[in-house]
Amino acid sequence: QVQLVESGGGLVQAGESRRLSCTASTRTFSSKTMGWFRQAPGKEREFVAGINGIGSTTRYADSVKGRFTISRDNAKNTVYLQMNSLKSEDTAVYYCAARVSVGIATGDGLYPYWGQGTQVTVSS
Numbered sequence: 219q220v221q222l223v224e225s226g227g228g229l230v231q232a233g234e235s236r237r238l239s240c241t242a243s244t245r246t247f248s249s250k251t252m253g254w255f256r257q258a259p260g261k262e263r264e265f266v267a268g269i270n271g272i273g274s275t276t277r278y279a280d281s282v283k284g285r286f287t288i289s290r291d292n293a294k295n296t297v298y299l300q301m302n303s304l305k306s307e308d309t310a311v312y313y314c315a316a317r318v319s320v321g322i323a324t325g326d327g328l329y330p331y332w333g334q335g336t337q338v339t340v341s342s
Contacts, residue, residue, distance in 0.1 A: 220316050222242050222331060222333035223240065224314045224334065224335060226239050226336060227312060228337075228339070231340070231342075232304060236304060238254070238299040238338070240297045240299075241295055241296045242295045242296070242297075243295070248272065250271060251270055251319065251320065252268065253265065253267065253315045253323070254266040254297075254299045254313070254315075255329075256313065256338075257313070257335075258311075265325070266279050266312070267282065267286055269289065269322065272292075273292070281307075285301065285304075286299060286301050287299070299312070304340045306342045307340075308338065309340045310337075311336065311337050315329035316330075316331040318330075
């Protein structure tokens with residue numbers, strides 16, 4: 219089992235930055251592909267960003283490319299999502315997810331482990 223705990227959400231102004239963190243309780247964190255997803259009210263959960271186990275490969279949704287950066291610190295069992303130039307449409311609950319399989323998948327059904335989510339609200 220892998221337990222994931224997100225933190226860093228809150229209320230921010232449009233144009234500002236925020237960094238989310240997700241810490242995993244597993245001894246094999248570096249073997250896990252990690253992903254960030256988000257779900258806005260009334261919408262389906264969507265892929266935001268993903269990173270492979272050693273942090274050498276990343277993938278982003280078009281809507282956040284150039285504004286968000288995913289990274290990881292395997293010594294701390296933590297993955298980060300740096301969000302810059304936030305927009306009102308970035309308002310959502312952000313979830314951290316993990317999968318054992320190699321490859322950064324964008325489908326949420328391919329991630330068996332999930333955090334509880336952290337709310338990010340961007341006010342304009």
